[in-house]
Amino acid sequence: MKWLLDLLEKMRPLFEERGKFALLKPIFETAENIFFYPSTCTPHAPHVRDPLDIKRFMGVVLVAMMPCIAAAFYSFGIRVLWMILVSYVVGGICEVTFAIVRKGEVHEGFFVTGLIFPLTLPPTTPLWVVGVGILAGTFFGKEVFGGTGKNIFNPALVGRLFVTIAFPTMMSGAVWQLPCTDAITAATPMAQFMTRQEMIPLMDLLLGKTGGSIGETFHLGIIIGGLYLMYTKVADWRIPLSYLGSVFVFALVGNMVTPRIAPPLFQLLGGGLLFGVMFMATDPVTSPFTRSGKYVFGVLCGLLTVLIRAFSIYPEGVMFSIVIMNAFVPMIDHVVLGLKYREATA
Amino acid sequence: MKFKGGYNVALKGKPAPRVQDLPESEVLYLPLRSLRFNFTKLCVADGQDVAQGQVLAQDPDNHSVPLLAPRAGTARIESEAGHLVIEKAHDSQEACVDTSTEFPAPPPELGETGARLDTLLRAGVWQYMADPFTGGLPDPYVLPRAVIVSPSCSEPFVPDPGVLLKDRGDAFIRGLEFLHTASGDGPIHLLLPPGNSKGVLELRNAAGQCPWLALLEIPAAYPFDNAHLAAQRLGYGNGGRVWAIGLEGVIAAGLVLGSDKPCLERIVAVGGPCVTEPCHVKTVVGYPLSQIPGVPEGTESAPVRLINGGALTGAVAPRDQRGLSAECRALTVLAENTKREVLAFADPGFGKHAFTHTFMSALRPAFLERYTTAVRGEGRPCLSCAACEDVCPAGIMPHLIHRYVNKKRLTEAARFGLGLCVECGLCSYVCPSKIEHRHEFLEAKETLRLERQAEEEHA
Numbered sequence: 001m002k003w004l005l006d007l008l009e010k011m012r013p014l015f016e017e018r019g020k021f022a023l024l025k026p027i028f029e030t031a032e033n034i035f036f037y038p039s040t041c042t043p044h045a046p047h048v049r050d051p052l053d054i055k056r057f058m059g060v061v062l063v064a065m066m067p068c069i070a071a072a073f074y075s076f077g078i079r080v081l082w083m084i085l086v087s088y089v090v091g092g093i094c095e096v097t098f099a100i101v102r103k104g105e106v107h108e109g110f111f112v113t114g115l116i117f118p119l120t121l122p123p124t125t126p127l128w129v130v131g132v133g134i135l136a137g138t139f140f141g142k143e144v145f146g147g148t149g150k151n152i153f154n155p156a157l158v159g160r161l162f163v164t165i166a167f168p169t170m171m172s173g174a175v176w177q178l179p180c181t182d183a184i185t186a187a188t189p190m191a192q193f194m195t196r197q198e199m200i201p202l203m204d205l206l207l208g209k210t211g212g213s214i215g216e217t218f219h220l221g222i223i224i225g226g227l228y229l230m231y232t233k234v235a236d237w238r239i240p241l242s243y244l245g246s247v248f249v250f251a252l253v254g255n256m257v258t259p260r261i262a263p264p265l266f267q268l269l270g271g272g273l274l275f276g277v278m279f280m281a282t283d284p285v286t287s288p289f290t291r292s293g294k295y296v297f298g299v300l301c302g303l304l305t306v307l308i309r310a311f312s313i314y315p316e317g318v319m320f321s322i323v324i325m326n327a328f329v330p331m332i333d334h335v336v337l338g339l340k341y342r343e344a345t346a
Numbered sequence: 347m348k349f350k351g352g353y354n355v356a357l358k359g360k361p362a363p364r365v366q367d368l369p370e371s372e373v374l375y376l377p378l379r380s381l382r383f384n385f386t387k388l389c390v391a392d393g394q395d396v397a398q399g400q401v402l403a404q405d406p407d408n409h410s411v412p413l414l415a416p417r418a419g420t421a422r423i424e425s426e427a428g429h430l431v432i433e434k435a436h437d438s439q440e441a442c443v444d445t446s447t448e449f450p451a452p453p454p455e456l457g458e459t460g461a462r463l464d465t466l467l468r469a470g471v472w473q474y475m476a477d478p479f480t481g482g483l484p485d486p487y488v489l490p491r492a493v494i495v496s497p498s499c500s501e502p503f504v505p506d507p508g509v510l511l512k513d514r515g516d517a518f519i520r521g522l523e524f525l526h527t528a529s530g531d532g533p534i535h536l537l538l539p540p541g542n543s544k545g546v547l548e549l550r551n552a553a554g555q556c557p558w559l560a561l562l563e564i565p566a567a568y569p570f571d572n573a574h575l576a577a578q579r580l581g582y583g584n585g586g587r588v589w590a591i592g593l594e595g596v597i598a599a600g601l602v603l604g605s606d607k608p609c610l611e612r613i614v615a616v617g618g619p620c621v622t623e624p625c626h627v628k629t630v631v632g633y634p635l636s637q638i639p640g641v642p643e644g645t646e647s648a649p650v651r652l653i654n655g656g657a658l659t660g661a662v663a664p665r666d667q668r669g670l671s672a673e674c675r676a677l678t679v680l681a682e683n684t685k686r687e688v689l690a691f692a693d694p695g696f697g698k699h700a701f702t703h704t705f706m707s708a709l710r711p712a713f714l715e716r717y718t719t720a721v722r723g724e725g726r727p728c729l730s731c732a733a734c735e736d737v738c739p740a741g742i743m744p745h746l747i748h749r750y751v752n753k754k755r756l757t758e759a760a761r762f763g764l765g766l767c768v769e770c771g772l773c774s775y776v777c778p779s780k781i782e783h784r785h786e787f788l789e790a791k792e793t794l795r796l797e798r799q800a801e802e803e804h805a
Contacts (some may be wrong), residue, residue: 001688005686033724034689034691035688035689037686037690037723037724038721038724039720040721041683041719041720041721042720042721043772043782043785044784045653045658045659045660045662045784045785046659046772046774047651047653047656047657047658047660047662047678047680047719047721047772047773048355048658048718048775049717049721049723050699050700050701050722050776050777051690051699051700051705051722051724052700052701052702052704052733052776053690053691053722053726053778053779053780054723054724054726054729054778054779055690055703055723056691057704057729057731057778059692065377090564092405107726107727108726109729128760148726148729149726149728149729149779160672165779184387202735232702232703232704232708233702233703233704233705233733234702234704234731236732265738284729284730284731285730289730289743291732296637329386329406335748337762341761341762341763343667
């Protein structure tokens with residue numbers, strides 16, 4: 001790799017101040033630091049540091065999504081690749097532009113957002129809609145707040161919400177391609193339940209033999225990815241536990257009260273719940289940082305999901321419930337901290 | 347008592363549990379500054395012959411703690427900046443406690459205890475004492491309501507209790523007995539790590555002989571032997587009058603009170619991944635760093651970092667430091683990082699220890715890693731991943747405090763427990779965003795302290 005380092009060194013003057021491409025310095029630095037970690041030494045005690053950094057942290061999320069992506073390729077073909085590419089390129093341009101404006105670095109969180117977003121879309125989504133969606137998500141969901149770490153809403157979900165509202169015809173109705181076929185249907189498991197109270201067998205749901213967004217159908221893969229995230233401690237187990245637990249409990253109770261609420265196991269394995277729980281609700285930036293806050297967040301997300309699924313015009317409620325709860329995160333943390341440090345203030 | 351957090355950094359180069367006697371050095375370089383002390387008041391003239399145990403300098407801001415001449419010889423004041431040099435140093439075999447230099451006098455009502463405290467102060471033992479909350483030096487003549495004796499052995503790398511206590515168990519018990527008298531009926535808490543290593547057995551043995559010792563069993567992880575943490579756990583408020591002392595200090599007190607001679611030799615742990623034979627050495631303050639065996643000399647292409655203390659809380663030895671400083675109990679040597687790692691985020695990482703299970707090393711049995719001083723990543727904004735909260739032994743939320751300290755809102759930071767921070771450094775160690783929590787918090791605490799001081803003076 002010495003030759004690459006030499007090449008980079010040769011190119012460096014171009015990107016320095018007064019160089020030809022001084023404006024593009026963030027891109028150069030990002031590219032450089034992806035291949036070669038900076039050789040910084042610890043400025044203060046502790047003099048040794050843990051090897052985990054944000055690149056690795058986000059890399060683990062990408063690895064956890066691999067089963068879903070593999071299943072998506074298997075089910076929906078090469079189209080998935082184009083969708084992911086468009087998402088990365090358009091989102092990347094947005095991220096880099098902001099890095100240039102801010103004169104900062106490109107933050108790694110974008111690699112996760114750019115991958116999660118296309119996975120939440122129906123397989124038939126036109127590529128330009130993918131581009132518009134990721135642009136809206138990155139811009140309104142993240143950059144206007146000041147970038148990774150400062151955003152309130154999950155950027156991928158903001159993008160998904162944007163396209164849902166801006167292009168309703170492309171996001172619902174007969175847009176769902178059945179896995180491994182060319183058949184297009186209007187019926188996702190959740191929609192089928194909503195209109196006809198029909199339930200797909202749980203095994204088909206688990207193995208992803210139904211229509212749905214490209215990343216959300218293969219639930220077994222999502223479960224494996226989610227467990228991996230929790231094992232590596234990149235995702236906190238408290239949110240999945242409380243979210244799934246509350247969906248289970250509310251669905252169990254609700255199903256006894258009204259048949260509009262689907263039974264618990266169907267709720268857990270149908271639609272985008274698992275995908276949302278594992279990869280979006282657990283985003284540390286947009287979920288509460290207090291431990292008890294995480295439980296509150298999960299439980300309320302679960303309640304909202306069950307309610308929206310049963311009583312709104314949308315068959316699916318995960319996206320809305322997470323975004324709504326994202327907005328309440330600062331308040332949840334504020335209340336939890338207020339209770340926890342009550343004595344300290346008194 | 348429930349303990350949470352804590353973590354053992356698996357650093358290679360643990361000092362072997364044996365003591366190596368270092369040959370006498372003809373020249374000793376005594377740094378006039380150490381971590382807590384600044385010996386500004388010189389008591390000898392340039393070229394003066396000094397006796398072994400004579401007071402060379404004092405720190406006027408810290409109850410006149412002395413810098414003692416570890417060996418007889420000729421004092422040189424100006425030959426080495428920041429150092430007091432002793433030339434023609436030799437062991438005269440007749441060290442005695444310096445009674446001629448002026449020290450703050452003990453109040454007469456302290457009687458016998460006061461006299462012994464005076465001896466300890468003159469014999470250079472008082473510098474082992476600390477206020478667990480501030481880390482500063484307590485007033486020797488304000489007797490404590492409790493004493494915390496900590497083996498403080500969990501940080502990589504500080505002296506092993508077994509090595510310190512070997513053949514010196516009697517002195518240890520004598521030291522404990524003195525502390526018992528000094529504190530009146532106040533409890534003497536001895537922190538006791540688990541296991542049955544030599545050191546722990548010695549500690550248990552001491553506890554058997556001193557029935558008034560209050561034992562506090564602590565887990566075997568860093569930093570549960572931290573005296574500040576223990577003081578919080580035991581419910582002592584930051585009102586002062588609690589003393590914290592390590593094994594070295596108790597042993598030194600016992601030796602001095604038993605023989606009426608100053609304790610000039612000390613055991614220093616020398617460890618780290620690039621030390622050829624990490625072990626403990628028996629030496630004196632001022633011993634030239636370059637003559638300590640096994641410590642590599644840094645070169646231009648392969649620089650090393652010498653640390654006064656352990657790898658997590660120690661202070662970098664200044665470039666011009668020539669000899670062991672007055673407070674040094676450990677010397678950790680790390681290679682400075684010069685390499686740029688290629689595609690480190692994609693490294694399976696069988697050889698990399700991580701707090702989270704994000705590297706394949708999680709699947710391996712325990713092993714030690716050759717750490718360097720690499721930060722291993724780029725600075726990023728906090729993600730609130732809460733790894734710092736998971737390791738924090740004090741039960742605070744470093745990520746939350748960082749938010750407020752970062753915005754210079756120190757009142758809120760203090761409200762959320764900045765004052766409970768024991769400065770163990772684990773939060774900075776685990777942070778994937780490479781945020782310098784420990785340094786930030788230290789600065790914030792200092793600012794708060796100065797603010798409070800200014801307020802008091804104003805009022």
